[in-house]
Amino acid sequence: MRVGLVCPYSLDVPGGVQNHVRDLAQVLTARGHHVGVLAPGDDDVAHPGHITVVGRAVPVRYNGSVARLAFGPRVAARTAKWLREGEFDLLHVHEPLSPSVSLIALWAADVPVVATCHSANLRSRTLSSLAGVLRPTIEKISARIAVSESARAPLVEHLGGEPMMIPNGLFCASFTQAMPVERWRSPGPTIAFLGRTDEPRKGLDVLLQALPAIVECHPTARLLVAGHGDVDVSQAPAAVRGHLEVLGQLTDVDRARLLSSAHVYVAPQIGGESFGMVLVEAMAAGVPVVASDLPAFRSVLGDGAHGVLFPVGEPAACADAVSHLLRDTNTRQRLRSSAATAVLRYDWSRVIGDIEAVYETVLPPHETADTSL
Amino acid sequence: MSEGVALAAVLAGAAVLMALVGVAWLAWTANRLDKLHLRCAAAKATLDEAAIRRSLAAQEIAASGDLGDPASALLVSDAATATQEPAPADRWRAESDLTAALLLVELPDSGPRVASLADAARRLMIARRIHNDVVASTLALRGRRRVRWFRLAGGATAPSMAVFDDREPTGTQGSC
Numbered sequence: 001m002r003v004g005l006v007c008p009y010s011l012d013v014p015g016g017v018q019n020h021v022r023d024l025a026q027v028l029t030a031r032g033h034h035v036g037v038l039a040p041g042d043d044d045v046a047h048p049g050h051i052t053v054v055g056r057a058v059p060v061r062y063n064g065s066v067a068r069l070a071f072g073p074r075v076a077a078r079t080a081k082w083l084r085e086g087e088f089d090l091l092h093v094h095e096p097l098s099p100s101v102s103l104i105a106l107w108a109a110d111v112p113v114v115a116t117c118h119s120a121n122l123r124s125r126t127l128s129s130l131a132g133v134l135r136p137t138i139e140k141i142s143a144r145i146a147v148s149e150s151a152r153a154p155l156v157e158h159l160g161g162e163p164m165m166i167p168n169g170l171f172c173a174s175f176t177q178a179m180p181v182e183r184w185r186s187p188g189p190t191i192a193f194l195g196r197t198d199e200p201r202k203g204l205d206v207l208l209q210a211l212p213a214i215v216e217c218h219p220t221a222r223l224l225v226a227g228h229g230d231v232d233v234s235q236a237p238a239a240v241r242g243h244l245e246v247l248g249q250l251t252d253v254d255r256a257r258l259l260s261s262a263h264v265y266v267a268p269q270i271g272g273e274s275f276g277m278v279l280v281e282a283m284a285a286g287v288p289v290v291a292s293d294l295p296a297f298r299s300v301l302g303d304g305a306h307g308v309l310f311p312v313g314e315p316a317a318c319a320d321a322v323s324h325l326l327r328d329t330n331t332r333q334r335l336r337s338s339a340a341t342a343v344l345r346y347d348w349s350r351v352i353g354d355i356e357a358v359y360e361t362v363l364p365p366h367e368t369a370d371t372s373l
Numbered sequence: 374m375s376e377g378v379a380l381a382a383v384l385a386g387a388a389v390l391m392a393l394v395g396v397a398w399l400a401w402t403a404n405r406l407d408k409l410h411l412r413c414a415a416a417k418a419t420l421d422e423a424a425i426r427r428s429l430a431a432q433e434i435a436a437s438g439d440l441g442d443p444a445s446a447l448l449v450s451d452a453a454t455a456t457q458e459p460a461p462a463d464r465w466r467a468e469s470d471l472t473a474a475l476l477l478v479e480l481p482d483s484g485p486r487v488a489s490l491a492d493a494a495r496r497l498m499i500a501r502r503i504h505n506d507v508v509a510s511t512l513a514l515r516g517r518r519r520v521r522w523f524r525l526a527g528g529a530t531a532p533s534m535a536v537f538d539d540r541e542p543t544g545t546q547g548s549c
Contacts, residue, residue, distance in 0.1 A: 058477060060448060060473070060474065060477060061452075061470045061473065061474075062448065062451060063451070069444070069448075071442060071444030071445050071448060071478070072441070072442060072444075072445055072478065072479050073441040073442060073479055075442065075444070076441060076442035076444075098444075098447070099444040099445065099446075099447040099448035099451065100444055101444065103443050103444045103447060104442050104443060104444050107442070107443045122451075123451060123454050123455070123458075125454045125457070125458075126447070126450050126451045126454045129432045129435070129436060129450055129453070129454060130432075130435055130436055130446060130447065130450040131436075132436055132438075133435070133436060133438060133443050133446050133447075134443065134447070137443055
């Protein structure tokens with residue numbers, strides 16, 4: 001079938017939604033579908049043939065954080081052109097409740113639409129003051145998908161109904177088969193942190209505060225910090241600066257190799273996480289996970305069955321959890337094997353089946369019959 | 374002898390007079406300060422009202438479909454709603470965000486709704502400047518030694534500046 005995917009964020013910038021759309025396009029194409037992707041982006045930058053850009057995204061404050069989005073009459077005109085020329089059987093928009101090209105495509109669509117909500121929320125008062133524009137637009141969504149419980153809540157609150165839960169997909173094999181790197185493994189034990197180091201909500205500070213207590217139990221322990229942004233080493237307690245290694249931003253391959261090398265992965269985020277894909281990546285790579293007890297993380301970790309949870313933002317509890325886990329080989333082994341099974345539900349082989357089933361249900365019967373793949 | 378008594382009487386009289394003048398001066402200052410506080414409160418009320426008018430005008434434009442696409446409408450409507458939410462700490466940032474949203478979208482060139490938004494934005498800008506002028510005068514007077522030493526401000530809380538981006542939406546200047 002001919003599927004049009006709409007991404008609200010520029011594909012040139014990494015991010016959970018962008019990665020999902022990019023991978024979904026790849027997997028759908030591999031399965032014989034014709035896929036077109038619409039996203040914000042620079043006209044000057046070369047993009048693969050199936051990607052159409054609608055113009056540069058501008059930073060806007062929406063929903064309490066700054067997002068780079070594209071909108072306006074010119075974007076609307078280019079979206080309409082893309083829809084016309086794409087001759088899609090079906091449109092799959094991501095994050096339709098954001099002021100973005102996704103909402104514009106939904107508004108202009110005249111084919112069945114599947115919508116996936118990742119995290120964007122909508123104020124009730126915004127919805128009521130804009131009901132005349134938004135309600136008829138949102139009504140066009142034939143199937144609603146939420147990637148997690150926290151993404152599902154606003155959908156139910158504003159639109160009612162029963163959205164389906166289909167998580168973001170991951171190519172698990174690229175993590176299970178990642179080769180460990182010796183210098184990231186020994187001298188051990190090594191603790192991995194992944195994520196932007198300059199965003200307080202990623203919680204690096206919590207982990208740095210926990211490090212002295214960990215080093216006290218495990219004098220050879222090292223913390224490996226990977227991710228975009230500078231690390232002010234001086235903010236780490238002086239006694240443990242020698243136990244801290246800043247790796248900077250890693251390639252996707254090296255991320256996977258870091259995870260498969262480490263003895264424990266710590267996710268000390270203090271909020272704002274709606275999914276927790278990096279936890280799934282760690283689980284796939286076979287590294288035991290210690291994570292703050294956020295709803296999204298608790299859900300990925302099966303209430304603690306596939307990893308250890310500690311109270312959000314508490315360095316002492318974090319240090320305890322890590323120290324215990326590093327000492328306890330049996331528990332690490334148990335977590336590894338239960339995680340290995342749990343991540344299968346996020347593997348693209350599984351996720352794509354769920355998504356295709358939604359597509360087929362949404363399409364009028366004769367169209368499904370037409371697609372002889 | 375009688376000369377000495379006369380001198381003492383004159384000195385005492387002068388002291389009493391000076392004290393009286395001092396008290397009168399303090400009373401006059403307290404009165405000035407009181408009036409400034411009242412003007413601050415009035416200016417704040419005007420500013421709040423102007424902000425609400427702009428917010429409602431923005432919401433109306435968003436809901437009317439004048440912006441051409443629903444994404445622009447959602448952006449403006451959300452920013453406008455945020456200014457009406459009771460969150461005093463973020464109050465001025467929400468106003469700045471609405472200004473930014475109105476500058477980002479493409480407003481129609483003319484029409485009653487755009488004219489009313491332009492008028493509301495202009496009045497908000499004026500209200501903010503007037504408010505901050507009187508707040509600046511009040512804070513300056515509150516900072517004087519006599520006001521602090523004699524606690525002339527009493528229990529009145531110090532007013533604070535309204536700091537936000539009050540630029541008018543582009544393309545609407547002169548249309549009101």
